[in-house]
Amino acid sequence: MGETVLSLTGVNGWYGESHVLHGVDLDVRRGEVVSLIGRNGAGRTTILRAIMGLLDRREGRLEIRGHNMSTTPAYRIAKAGLGYCPEERGIFASLSCEENLLLPPVTRTDGGMAMSLDEIYAMFPNLKERAHSPGTRLSGGEQQMLAIARILRTGADILLLDEISEGLAPVIVQTLSRVIQDLKARGFTIVMVEQNFRFAAPLADRFFIIEHGRVVEEIAQADLAARADDIRTYLGV
Amino acid sequence: MTEIFGVPAPVLYGQLLLGLVNGSFYALLSLGLSLIFGLLNIVNFAHGTMYMLGAFLAYLLLEPLGLGYWWAILLVPLLAAGLGIVIERTILKRIYKLDHIYGLLVTFGLTMVIEGFVRVYFGVSGLRYAVPPSLQGMVDLGFMRLPIYRIWVIVAALGLCLVTWLVIERTRLGATLRAGTENPSLVQAFGVNVPLLVTLVFGWGVGLAAFAGVLAAPLMQLTPQIGHSIIITVFGVVVIGGMGSILGSIVTGLGLGLIEGLAKVYYPEASSTAIFVLMILVLLVRPHGLFGKQ
Structure with a gap:
C-alpha cells in the first residue's frame, strides 16, 4: 500500500447547533x-460530508496528499482530487443523463486517473442508452451508476461513495461490486460508507467502525473472520 | 370599419401591440427575477428599481455625457450589472441562509434607498427620453400602422430572452446553473465555484432589468416610481409562471401582456386587476404555477 492520501485528525463537525462528529481520526492510503461501517446515525455519512x-x-485537521486543507472552501476540495457520490445520489432532475455526467468539471488532468467518456460508457452501457433522458427518469440502479460514473471523468482519484448499494436489486448490487473491483484495479482510492456489510466485506481492505461520531475501531480485511462476532455487536445485527 | 366583438379592429390591434410591448418588459423582468430566485433564493424586490435605474441611467448618459441611445443600451446593463454585483457581494451574500422574508425586506430597503437618491437628483416631475432618430417613424401594414420603436422593443426584448433561455438550456454553463438551482452544495462539492456563479447570475438578472429600463425609457414619463408599478405585476407573472421556471417566465410575461391589452379594450375597469384575478385562479388550480415543478 502507498502513502497516506487522505487523513482526518481530531475532526469535529456540526449541523447547525448540533455537534455530530467528536474527534474523528482516520487515514486512507x-x-x-x-469502508466506514456502523449503525444508522453513527456519523458515517457525516464524515464524508465533513471531508467535502x-x-x-x-x-480539526484535514489533509489531502499531505496538504492541509482544513480551511479550504468547499468548491476547492474537489480540485484536490476528490470525487463525491452522495447518499441521496444527487441526480439533477432538470439535467439530462449526459448533462449530469458532464456536470462535474474536470479538475485534475495530471493524475492520469480521469476516465474518458467512452471508457465510462463501456463500464456503464445503460447510461449511453439513456443519455438524453432526464436524470430522474432513470431507474434507481441507473441513477446510482450515473452518480458514480460522473465522478470518474473529473480526474479525481479518491472516491467517497455513500451507501451505493442501498435500495437496489441484488443483481445491480453485484454489478456495483464488480465496478468497485474494477475501479480498485485501476488504482482509485475508495472510501465507502456501507450499511450493507455483506456488500462491503469482500471489497474493503480495512474497516473503520464508527460510533457516536468517532472512529472506535479499525479492522483489517485479514482479521475479518476472527472479528465477526465483534462486528455483529457493533452493527447491532 | 371592421369590428371585432364590437371593437374597431385598429383599436384592438393597437392594444394588442401595446400588450406585446408590455409583455416583453414583463418577460425580461420576470426572467431575471426567476433566475435570481432560483439560484439565490431571494425574492428581489429591488428588481423594479433596477428597471427604473436603467431608464434613468440612459437619461444620465444622454444629458450630461452626450452618449445616445445605442451607447445606453450597451453600457447601462453593464453598469447596472456592476452595481448588482456590488450589492450581492456586500449585502445579499450575508442573508442566503435566512428565511425568504429577509431577502424581501433587505431588497425592499434597497428600493427605498435607490429611489430616494433618484428622487433627490432628478425630482419627481417626470423626464422625457426621446426615441432615437434611427427608430422613429411608422410602418404601414395596410390594416394598421406600427411604430418602429415598438417593434424594436419587442424584437430586442424577446431576442435577449431567447438568448438567455438558450444559454440556460443548451450550454454547459446553463447546465451548471440549473444544477446549482437544484442543489448548490453538491455542485460546490463537484468543484464549481458556486459563490461566483451566484454573483454572476445576480449581475445578469439585474442587467436584464436595466436593459428593459433602457428599452422602456422612450415610451414613458420617467419618474422614480416606475419601478413600483411594474414590479408588482411582474411578481404576479412569476407566481403564475411558476417560481424559478425560465420558459414559464417568458411565456407568461408575454401572455399576460396580451391579456392586459385585451382587457383594456373589452373591459377597461379590469385591465389592472386581470393579472391578479388570474394569479388567484392559477394558484387555486396549480399552486406551483403553470410551469412550476412540485
Whole structure:
C-alpha cells in the first residue's frame, strides 16, 4: 500500500447547533478501499460530508496528499482530487443523463486517473442508452451508476461513495461490486460508507467502525473472520 | 370599419401591440427575477428599481455625457450589472441562509434607498427620453400602422430572452446553473465555484432589468416610481409562471401582456386587476404555477 492520501485528525463537525462528529481520526492510503461501517446515525455519512466541506461547521485537521486543507472552501476540495457520490445520489432532475455526467468539471488532468467518456460508457452501457433522458427518469440502479460514473471523468482519484448499494436489486448490487473491483484495479482510492456489510466485506481492505461520531475501531480485511462476532455487536445485527 | 366583438379592429390591434410591448418588459423582468430566485433564493424586490435605474441611467448618459441611445443600451446593463454585483457581494451574500422574508425586506430597503437618491437628483416631475432618430417613424401594414420603436422593443426584448433561455438550456454553463438551482452544495462539492456563479447570475438578472429600463425609457414619463408599478405585476407573472421556471417566465410575461391589452379594450375597469384575478385562479388550480415543478 502507498502513502497516506487522505487523513482526518481530531475532526469535529456540526449541523447547525448540533455537534455530530467528536474527534474523528482516520487515514486512507493510496489505492486502498476502506469502508466506514456502523449503525444508522453513527456519523458515517457525516464524515464524508465533513471531508467535502458540506457541514455547517468543521474543526480539526484535514489533509489531502499531505496538504492541509482544513480551511479550504468547499468548491476547492474537489480540485484536490476528490470525487463525491452522495447518499441521496444527487441526480439533477432538470439535467439530462449526459448533462449530469458532464456536470462535474474536470479538475485534475495530471493524475492520469480521469476516465474518458467512452471508457465510462463501456463500464456503464445503460447510461449511453439513456443519455438524453432526464436524470430522474432513470431507474434507481441507473441513477446510482450515473452518480458514480460522473465522478470518474473529473480526474479525481479518491472516491467517497455513500451507501451505493442501498435500495437496489441484488443483481445491480453485484454489478456495483464488480465496478468497485474494477475501479480498485485501476488504482482509485475508495472510501465507502456501507450499511450493507455483506456488500462491503469482500471489497474493503480495512474497516473503520464508527460510533457516536468517532472512529472506535479499525479492522483489517485479514482479521475479518476472527472479528465477526465483534462486528455483529457493533452493527447491532 | 371592421369590428371585432364590437371593437374597431385598429383599436384592438393597437392594444394588442401595446400588450406585446408590455409583455416583453414583463418577460425580461420576470426572467431575471426567476433566475435570481432560483439560484439565490431571494425574492428581489429591488428588481423594479433596477428597471427604473436603467431608464434613468440612459437619461444620465444622454444629458450630461452626450452618449445616445445605442451607447445606453450597451453600457447601462453593464453598469447596472456592476452595481448588482456590488450589492450581492456586500449585502445579499450575508442573508442566503435566512428565511425568504429577509431577502424581501433587505431588497425592499434597497428600493427605498435607490429611489430616494433618484428622487433627490432628478425630482419627481417626470423626464422625457426621446426615441432615437434611427427608430422613429411608422410602418404601414395596410390594416394598421406600427411604430418602429415598438417593434424594436419587442424584437430586442424577446431576442435577449431567447438568448438567455438558450444559454440556460443548451450550454454547459446553463447546465451548471440549473444544477446549482437544484442543489448548490453538491455542485460546490463537484468543484464549481458556486459563490461566483451566484454573483454572476445576480449581475445578469439585474442587467436584464436595466436593459428593459433602457428599452422602456422612450415610451414613458420617467419618474422614480416606475419601478413600483411594474414590479408588482411582474411578481404576479412569476407566481403564475411558476417560481424559478425560465420558459414559464417568458411565456407568461408575454401572455399576460396580451391579456392586459385585451382587457383594456373589452373591459377597461379590469385591465389592472386581470393579472391578479388570474394569479388567484392559477394558484387555486396549480399552486406551483403553470410551469412550476412540485
